[in-house]
Amino acid sequence: MTATTNDTHHDGPHDEEHHEHHIPTGIKRWLYTTNHKDIGTLYLWFAFIMFLTGGAMAMVIRAELFQPGLQIVEPNFFNQMTTVHGLIMVFGAVMPAFTGLANWLIPMMIGAPDMALPRMNNWSFWILPFAFAILLSSLFMEGGGPAFGWTFYAPLSTTYSNDGTALFVFAVHIMGASSIMGAINVIVTIWNMRAPGMTWMKMPLFVWTWLITAFLLIAVMPVLAGAVTMVLTDKFFGTSFFDAAGGGDPVMFQHIFWFFGHPEVYIMILPAFGIISQIIPTFARKRLFGYASMVYATASIALLSFIVWAHHMFTTGMPVAAELFFMFATMLISVPTGVKVFNWVATMWRGSMTFEVPMLFALAFIVLFTIGGLSGLMLAITPVDFQYHDTYFVVAHFHYVLVTGAIFSIMAAVYYWLPKWTGKMFDIGLAKWHFWCSLISVNVLFFPMHFVGLAGMPRRIPDYALQFADFNKWISIGGFAFGLSQLIFLALLIKACKKKGEPVSDQVWEGAEGLEWEIPSPAPYHTFETPPEVK
Amino acid sequence: MDKQQAQRKNSKMVVKLMAIVLGMFGFGFALVPLYDVLCDALGINGKTSEVAAVYESVEVDTSRLITVDFITRINTGMPWEFKAKTRQVKVHPGEMSQVNFYVRNPTKSLIVGQAVPSVSPGPAALYMNKTECFCFEQQTLQAGEEVLMPMKFYVDPQLPKNITYFTVQYTLYNVTASAEVVAMN
Missing domain, CATH: 2.60.370.10 (Ctag/Cox11)
Structure with missing residues (x-):
């Protein structure tokens, strides 16, 4: 894509005297900010803190599973750990991190001065810490936090849960409201605020994938809100949505939950596809292969995601016709996903590749996400799923797509755009340590889970049969190593925020193309107040 | 396009998107009767009718037991x-x-x-x-x-x-x- 700003110097140093903004200082600057870059930073730091929090819970889980028998925690607390780990990683780490990236990048990529709805943007971030404070505080209350799994299946979350469920429900409501506001903001920004000449099919893929993700969010987050509301009224107000005795049906809970849950999976991976589609062309020094097919593939994945939900429930006793339908529909998704993987490979084919840190993460993403995709294809086969259902094979599958998929893409994105944000190159030595330690440990952590899963080790248990002991020891060692590796990332980020390092050029990376690489580094507080002309 | 015009355009779009959000919230609850109707029509979850049947002019098929x-x-x-x-x-x-x-x-x-x-x-x-x-x-x-x-x-x-x-x-x-x-x- 070729694009130029008509007067780049406008966003230069004399920007400040031009506008005379009174930026509040200290905590107020962050509380009152409506600037998309500030809010992006807030989202990213919040996501990282949640990533470490949820990670600490994973360490508790792996410490307990280090050897068979019960050593460290009670089973009930173990269940709280698996539940809250899942909730925090999905709603507190991955989703806010993508929203943070959207805030930082979408206005700069489409040549807009800010997000369309800056005040709502401030709201959608600042209600998040309250949601997670409520969720986390329930862990310290009588009876403990939610222990029914992040999927909160009825009747576990209704008949058999403690009163803290009300806090869980309220926290999920707030998280949902935050996501919906963020999504509306993204859609309105992309729809109305593109620079002249930025036609639909010239938009960077990160913008495209986020637009489609935002539509998924406003379509399914309200359904999740409905599901938690039904759990709330079933538990506290005598309704029987999911209670067979009152004419309800617990299996219906699973249908409603997964009607949200499956599109949710793509909410967590489509922006990742966008990020990888930005990074690979830069370091292969070639245009992205098959831009249009990437857009159509993203849209068809999003549409298909609405008709595959019941593949999470093959063992609930559905009629054979339904099992076959959901099996084939699920397998169909691998076609557009395959288109994407082949396009990335074709982009690199005969490119002048270099292996800077963002590219390393992007390459790891392609290989490891594809492993997760293939195990997903195995799980899609109905009769096979009867064996794999609720085993560690499933745990291996979704951690490959979420950790080495979504989270690796977020790390790739942070390394790719961090120099643009701070104006300084990050500590490349630390970054390479972070990459290699993460890459090795993440595979020690998740790969053996395939084997114990195939051998029949069930998920969500604090104790296991003796024959799984060796593999679990390896998995735990991998887990601790992966957890520690993230502290390298923390050190690097603190260093980067202190603005240490070599100054970088506006373009930062030799092959980088797009509007965000044409503004100065670090990106000024206000950019594109006069829209650039995109040719 | 001036600022006010842009803001009007944005608010119009927010209203439309909020309508989708509310509609989908309603749809979540509509899934409940929809689920029952589908299960009744297809007879797929083994639920029998919750109202009494009337036994009237039913022919007995003695060929089967x-x-x-x-x-x-x-x-x-x-x-x-x-x-x-x-x-x-x-x-x-x-x-x-x-x-x-x-x-x-x-x-x-x-x-x-x-x-x-x-x-x-x-x-x-x-x-x-x-x-x-x-x-x-x-x-x-x-x-x-x-x-x-x-x-x-x-x-x-x-x-x-x-x-x-x-x-x-x-x-x-x-x-x-x-x-x-x-x-x-």
Whole structure:
């Protein structure tokens, strides 16, 4: 894509005297900010803190599973750990991190001065810490936090849960409201605020994938809100949505939950596809292969995601016709996903590749996400799923797509755009340590889970049969190593925020193309107040 | 385009998107009746009709004999004894028959119970026509009380030829708590 700003110097140093903004200082600057870059930073730091929090819970889980028998925690607390780990990683780490990236990048990529709805943007971030404070505080209350799994299946979350469920429900409501506001903001920004000449099919893929993700969010987050509301009224107000005795049906809970849950999976991976589609062309020094097919593939994945939900429930006793339908529909998704993987490979084919840190993460993403995709294809086969259902094979599958998929893409994105944000190159030595330690440990952590899963080790248990002991020891060692590796990332980020390092050029990376690489580094507080002309 | 115009355009779009959000929130709840309608229409979750069937001008198909099993189950938290007096019947499609279920409340307090039927294989549920069933309403048993509960049914002659044998299970739930809530309202 070729694009130029008509007067780049406008966003230069004399920007400040031009506008005379009174930026509040200290905590107020962050509380009152409506600037998309500030809010992006807030989202990213919040996501990282949640990533470490949820990670600490994973360490508790792996410490307990280090050897068979019960050593460290009670089973009930173990269940709280698996539940809250899942909730925090999905709603507190991955989703806010993508929203943070959207805030930082979408206005700069489409040549807009800010997000369309800056005040709502401030709201959608600042209600998040309250949601997670409520969720986390329930862990310290009588009876403990939610222990029914992040999927909160009825009747576990209704008949058999403690009163803290009300806090869980309220926290999920707030998280949902935050996501919906963020999504509306993204859609309105992309729809109305593109620079002249930025036609639909010239938009960077990160913008495209986020637009489609935002539509998924406003379509399914309200359904999740409905599901938690039904759990709330079933538990506290005598309704029987999911209670067979009152004419309800617990299996219906699973249908409603997964009607949200499956599109949710793509909410967590489509922006990742966008990020990888930005990074690979830069370091292969070639245009992205098959831009249009990437857009159509993203849209068809999003549409298909609405008709595959019941593949999470093959063992609930559905009629054979339904099992076959959901099996084939699920397998169909691998076609557009395959288109994407082949396009990335074709982009690199005969490119002048270099292996800077963002590219390393992007390459790891392609290989490891594809492993997760293939195990997903195995799980899609109905009769096979009867064996794999609720085993560690499933745990291996979704951690490959979420950790080495979504989270690796977020790390790739942070390394790719961090120099643009701070104006300084990050500590490349630390970054390479972070990459290699993460890459090795993440595979020690998740790969053996395939084997114990195939051998029949069930998920969500604090104790296991003796024959799984060796593999679990390896998995735990991998887990601790992966957890520690993230502290390298923390050190690097603190260093980067202190603005240490070599100054970088506006373009930062030799092959980088797009509007965000044409503004100065670090990106000024206000950019594109006069829209650039995109040719 | 000036700032005000842009803001108007944005608010218009926000209104439209909020309408989608509200619509999808409603859709989540609409899934509840939708689920029941689909299950009824396709007979896929073994639920039988919750209203009494009328036995009128039904032709008895003497060429076939269908075996119907009756089994009972007590849900967790329900202290009653619950047994099928008749474990199995062999009936011609279209023929009326009656079976009895025995319940006893062995506790020292009043308990309200609700029996929920389930038919396996599921498609047979559509052809299980009950003219009278204790499962149509809640049962209230005083401490120590015992009752024989009748159930009258006939198998619809339209029953597909490949089904010759099906099982009706009744699960008994303790609904005392929610019955109190309803009574209070």
